[in-house]
Amino acid sequence: MSDQTTSERARPEAIKAVPVRHPWRWVSIAVIAVLAAMFLHLLLTNDNFRWSFIFLEYQEGKRGVMFTEPVLQGLRGTILLTITAMAIGIGLGVILAVMRLSPNKILSSVAFIYTWFFRAAPRLILAILFGNLNILWSRIGFGLPFDKQIGQLFGIDNFNGQFYGIRAVDLLAGFVAGMLALGLSEAAYMAEIVRAGLQSVDEGQTEAAVALGMSRFQVLRRIVLPQAMRVIVPPTGNETIAMVKDTSLVAYVPVTGELWFQLQQVSARTFIVFPVLVAALIWYLILCTILMIGQYFLERHYGKGYGAVGKAKQRLRDIEVEQGGRITKTAEGS
Amino acid sequence: MTDAAEMVRADNVHKSFGSLEVLKGIDLVVKPGEVCCVLGPSGSGKSTFLRCINHLEKINAGRIFVDGDLVGYRQRGDKLHELSEKDVARQRQSIGMVFQRFNLFPHMTVLENVMEAPCKVKREPKAEVRDRANALLERVGLGEKVGSYPGQLSGGQQQRVAIARALAMRPKLMLFDEPTSALDPELVGEVLDVMKGLAQDGMTMIVVTHEIGFAREVGDKLIFMDGGVVVEQGAPREVIANPQHERTRAFLSKVL
Numbered sequence: 010m011s012d013q014t015t016s017e018r019a020r021p022e023a024i025k026a027v028p029v030r031h032p033w034r035w036v037s038i039a040v041i042a043v044l045a046a047m048f049l050h051l052l053l054t055n056d057n058f059r060w061s062f063i064f065l066e067y068q069e070g071k072r073g074v075m076f077t078e079p080v081l082q083g084l085r086g087t088i089l090l091t092i093t094a095m096a097i098g099i100g101l102g103v104i105l106a107v108m109r110l111s112p113n114k115i116l117s118s119v120a121f122i123y124t125w126f127f128r129a130a131p132r133l134i135l136a137i138l139f140g141n142l143n144i145l146w147s148r149i150g151f152g153l154p155f156d157k158q159i160g161q162l163f164g165i166d167n168f169n170g171q172f173y174g175i176r177a178v179d180l181l182a183g184f185v186a187g188m189l190a191l192g193l194s195e196a197a198y199m200a201e202i203v204r205a206g207l208q209s210v211d212e213g214q215t216e217a218a219v220a221l222g223m224s225r226f227q228v229l230r231r232i233v234l235p236q237a238m239r240v241i242v243p244p245t246g247n248e249t250i251a252m253v254k255d256t257s258l259v260a261y262v263p264v265t266g267e268l269w270f271q272l273q274q275v276s277a278r279t280f281i282v283f284p285v286l287v288a289a290l291i292w293y294l295i296l297c298t299i300l301m302i303g304q305y306f307l308e309r310h311y312g313k314g315y316g317a318v319g320k321a322k323q324r325l326r327d328i329e330v331e332q333g334g335r336i337t338k339t340a341e342g343s
Numbered sequence: 344m345t346d347a348a349e350m351v352r353a354d355n356v357h358k359s360f361g362s363l364e365v366l367k368g369i370d371l372v373v374k375p376g377e378v379c380c381v382l383g384p385s386g387s388g389k390s391t392f393l394r395c396i397n398h399l400e401k402i403n404a405g406r407i408f409v410d411g412d413l414v415g416y417r418q419r420g421d422k423l424h425e426l427s428e429k430d431v432a433r434q435r436q437s438i439g440m441v442f443q444r445f446n447l448f449p450h451m452t453v454l455e456n457v458m459e460a461p462c463k464v465k466r467e468p469k470a471e472v473r474d475r476a477n478a479l480l481e482r483v484g485l486g487e488k489v490g491s492y493p494g495q496l497s498g499g500q501q502q503r504v505a506i507a508r509a510l511a512m513r514p515k516l517m518l519f520d521e522p523t524s525a526l527d528p529e530l531v532g533e534v535l536d537v538m539k540g541l542a543q544d545g546m547t548m549i550v551v552t553h554e555i556g557f558a559r560e561v562g563d564k565l566i567f568m569d570g571g572v573v574v575e576q577g578a579p580r581e582v583i584a585n586p587q588h589e590r591t592r593a594f595l596s597k598v599l
């Protein structure tokens with residue numbers, strides 16, 4: 010009865026109310042506008058910034074310092090170094106994280122010691138160290154450990170158990186040394202990030218997948234990692250952005266084909282310091298902005314199936330199940 | 344070793360977690376096509392027993408056979424050899440399991456959830472699997488939800504997807520661990536209806552449940568567990584109407 014009466018009543022007039030005024034909002038906007046104008050004034054009217062040196066021409070008839078050939082080459086080097094170091098970091102990081110969580114004590118200890126060492130070692134020192142490893146060994150090779158000693162034990166002189174060898178200076182010169190230093194160090198951080206991601210996935214997921222007959226690798230690859238990605242991607246974005254900037258450390262290996270090294274060369278030649286710093290800053294800003302845009306799309310991809318509503322519902326359900334309660338009917342037939 | 348007309352056989356199964364003995368000698372025989380309901384108070388070891396049947400838990404003593412095959416081990420002479428991970432996985436392919444908390448894969452659509460294992464584990468052709476998955480989802484009443492993500496479904500709908508997901512592997516045995524106890528009362532019926540249909544189609548099922556009505560109506564056999572042992576077993580109607588043991592009586596009086 011009461012239902013009928015409500016449905017028959019006329020719909021009331023839509024509310025037209027005077028919105029609350031926010032005077033302080035306008036004041037703060039005005040203050041910020043003035044500050045911004047002051048900052049622009051600072052940038053544009055001071056000739057010492059030498060914007061034309063940065064953007065237009067740095068010597069008679071040449072391009073601005075940002076766009077000279079060595080600097081552009083350095084930029085390419087920086088990008089390549091970021092990509093390769095992050096590839097090593099992520100690949101090795103996933104392996105280390107899986108090792109760390111493995112029931113095998115030896116594997117998990119190795120992963121622990123690795124992460125401990127590379128998280129504690131400063132990157133700058135690592136980079137210089139890797140650049141100078143050829144002081145310790147003239148050759149680097151893969152093969153039986155202690156091959157010479159084992160040979161002597163059996164009375165063979167000059168027993169060679171090396172499968173592959175290369176002169177250390179050739180391998181560890183510049184770029185490779187920098188890449189290894191950054192990549193190996195990154196792997197330690199990535200291992201921690203991936204581990205947190207893997208542990209964030211509900212145990213029930215693994216259980217359900219295993220009960221379907223999936224192998225441990227399939228469970229990791231198809232079920233756990235994709236869900237862990239939601240937790241892994243944002244900090245990995247941070248790591249990548251930090252890596253772009255940390256590539257400047259390998260200027261001290263030294264790696265010559267790198268942005269910061271090249272820009273420093275320019276300032277050494279021209280005795281112009283400040284604009285070169287600004288030029289470097291601008292390049293790093295551009296690179297990192299592109300990465301942040303990429304991160305946005307990655308996060309959206311791995312957020313599949315977790316709309317804001319879905320996520321909230323799932324959490325509610327989990328809480329209710331945990332408390333032995335019951336789940337309310339939601340979205341039936343919608 | 345075992346009768347071919349036994350789908351599940353448990354002989355004197357023991358299971359401990361550290362010093363806590365959870366199963367203290369369980370014996371059970373379930374014939375093909377039978378529905379066996381498992382009742383018992385919380386902590387009596389029902390879930391643990393179910394998980395032992397597909398080797399999610401390793402048993403400490405006794406034997407479990409599914410369709411004549413020893414679960415998790417191979418007998419050579421008088422020695423038991425542990426099966427490799429691969430062989431255990433193969434055994435699990437023919438045993439479907441449905442969980443209290445559904446455990447659907449939240450990053451996959453309903454259809455992908457159902458297709459995942461047949462495609463990736465059995466490597467069946469995708470087109471064929473898709474047809475079968477669609478038919479199964481139709482059968483559990485979710486033909487229109489194939490493109491939804493689990494987070495967009497109600498609990499009852501999720502549980503029905505979970506059942507379809509298990510059926511897609513064409514199991515010979517289905518294990519249900521309290522499939523309706525996380526559901527709102529009005530959603531329990533839709534899941535039980537699906538299970539009833541399965542039973543009528545001749546699926547062998549072991550169902551841990553507190554739904555006495557379901558046990559009475561659909562069950563061929565009922566076991567009552569308490570403290571890690573089977574206290575009483577028999578035809579559901581008889582056990583429910585006329586429990587022999589004090590503990591069974593006390594439990595039934597609480598849930599009825």
Ligand SMILES: Nc1ncnc2c1ncn2[C@@H]1O[C@H](COP(=O)(O)OP(=O)(O)OP(=O)(O)O)[C@@H](O)[C@H]1O
Nearest residue numbers: 360363365383384385386387388389390391392521
């Ligand atoms: N992985 C584990 N480690 C240690 N103890 C466990 C583990 N799993 C279960 N147990 C213990 O085993 C006992 C039986 O648990 P189980 O989950 O089988 O009970 P249940 O009969 O299914 O109860 P419920 O009705 O609450 O689901 C409980 O005391 C529980 O604490």
Ligand SMILES: [Mg+2]
Nearest residue numbers: 389390391520
């Ligand atoms: Mg249980």
